[in-house]
Amino acid sequence: MGMQMKRWLWLGMLVLGLSGGAQAAGFETRPATPAPELKAQDLSGATKTLADYRGKVVLLNFWASWCPPCLREMPSMERLRVKMAGRPLAIVALDSAETADEVNAYLSKMKLGFPILLDPDGSNTKRWKVFALPTTFLLDASGRVRYVLTGPTEWDEGEALAIIESMLAEMPGKAK
Amino acid sequence: MRFFRMLFLSMWAWTFAAQAEVPDHRVFPAQGERLLLWVAPERGRAEPELQAAQRLAEQGVETWSLDLVSAYFLPQLASSMDAVPPQGLVEWLRAAQASGKQVVVYAVSRAAVPVLRAAAALEPAERQRLCVMLMYPNLYTVAEPLAEPDFLGVGSLAGLRVQVLQPRRSAATPWLPGLLDHLVKQGATAGHVILENLREGYWMRETPTEFEIAESRRMDAMLLRELNQWGCK
Numbered sequence: 110m111g112m113q114m115k116r117w118l119w120l121g122m123l124v125l126g127l128s129g130g131a132q133a134a135g136f137e138t139r140p141a142t143p144a145p146e147l148k149a150q151d152l153s154g155a156t157k158t159l160a161d162y163r164g165k166v167v168l169l170n171f172w173a174s175w176c177p178p179c180l181r182e183m184p185s186m187e188r189l190r191v192k193m194a195g196r197p198l199a200i201v202a203l204d205s206a207e208t209a210d211e212v213n214a215y216l217s218k219m220k221l222g223f224p225i226l227l228d229p230d231g232s233n234t235k236r237w238k239v240f241a242l243p244t245t246f247l248l249d250a251s252g253r254v255r256y257v258l259t260g261p262t263e264w265d266e267g268e269a270l271a272i273i274e275s276m277l278a279e280m281p282g283k284a285k
Numbered sequence: 286m287r288f289f290r291m292l293f294l295s296m297w298a299w300t301f302a303a304q305a306e307v308p309d310h311r312v313f314p315a316q317g318e319r320l321l322l323w324v325a326p327e328r329g330r331a332e333p334e335l336q337a338a339q340r341l342a343e344q345g346v347e348t349w350s351l352d353l354v355s356a357y358f359l360p361q362l363a364s365s366m367d368a369v370p371p372q373g374l375v376e377w378l379r380a381a382q383a384s385g386k387q388v389v390v391y392a393v394s395r396a397a398v399p400v401l402r403a404a405a406a407l408e409p410a411e412r413q414r415l416c417v418m419l420m421y422p423n424l425y426t427v428a429e430p431l432a433e434p435d436f437l438g439v440g441s442l443a444g445l446r447v448q449v450l451q452p453r454r455s456a457a458t459p460w461l462p463g464l465l466d467h468l469v470k471q472g473a474t475a476g477h478v479i480l481e482n483l484r485e486g487y488w489m490r491e492t493p494t495e496f497e498i499a500e501s502r503r504m505d506a507m508l509l510r511e512l513n514q515w516g517c518k
Contacts, residue, residue: 137430145431175454175484177492206459231459240428242456257430 141253149226162199167248174215182261308356317345320386326394333488337504366395374403397422405440413444416517443472452483
């Protein structure tokens with residue numbers, strides 16, 4: 110069999126395989142399961158855990174300052190924070206496996222009003238089984254993982270905002 | 286006489302068939318004792334890789350550059366690497382070893398999968414003579430948030446020496462110990478080097494840092510340094 114023929118056969122097999130396995134990108138719904146432990150220091154050195162955000166919907170974003178898609182979605186998270194002021198939503202950005210200096214270098218150029226946590230040894234990244242950046246978890250007020258998104262989005266509009274609003278709507282009256 | 290003629294023709298036909306399976310690659314000849322088999326990632330071969338291969342040859346390291354995407358006319362996807370038939374690479378490795386030079390394979394990203402499969406398909410004595418450097422290898426079968434990672438089984442790597450080059454700025458860096466454990470469980474001897482201040486594929490980034498641009502231009506020096514420090518012979 111000629112090399113050219115083999116190439117076409119391989120291509121055909123791949124196209125068939127890919128079309129069978131294709132899935133729409135976007136938020137992944139998860140059965141409500143307790144979140145893994147989160148234990149990390151913020152930039153002032155204070156230790157934070159999920160208990161600090163109990164009673165709120167939590168947007169937990171794993172990111173890094175070297176990751177362009179992570180930085181692309183950061184402004185929309187800040188706009189979401191402003192839009193949701195006074196409502197029980199906590200936005201938490203956990204930097205994966207970088208030093209405080211690296212994170213501060215980015216924050217000197219980009220002002221963010223939500224807490225930034227550090228994970229210099231990657232221990233939280235591993236507990237949450239994060240393999241790509243950004244990865245974002247949406248937790249309900251009971252601390253259960255409800256949605257996962259791998260990759261960036263515009264957090265203050267569209268599907269992301271609708272999901273957050275739906276999670277807030279599940280809460281007693283104060284969320285609305 | 287007729288028997289020998291048939292035998293000769295059979296051997297010629299077999300040899301031709303085997304050679305036909307060797308994937309197309311670019312050769313950068315050199316007189317030195319080392320031969321580097323450079324297997325480009327699933328995104329295809331980038332210009333800085335060719336330039337580095339040329340400079341390596343100028344420094345005495347013969348380099349064979351293989352772009353599997355182009356050689357097998359595949360889409361630029363990680364899954365394409367999994368579809369590469371191993372036999373062609375096996376023949377390629379054997380052809381390299383037949384040169385008499387010290388062969389080191391350097392595979393990038395998901396290209397690690399067909400390279401390791403080919404190494405596993407070698408005879409044990411052939412495998413023990415091979416050194417493999419993997420740049421941020423991707424061997425995952427499953428890498429889903431909140432789920433334990435699962436790595437691809439490629440077959441026995443007993444006797445194979447593997448060195449992983451891992452850019453620090455990568456989501457895979459925290460998972461490197463698990464990857465090395467997996468290679469060891471498959472029988473390889475595995476070590477690693479962290480490449481500071483670099484991201485995966487730094488030589489083909491859309492928005493590289495100044496340091497990445499500089500490192501792209503001296504990729505040959507980085508590879509020579511790592512080859513020498515590793516000392517795999």
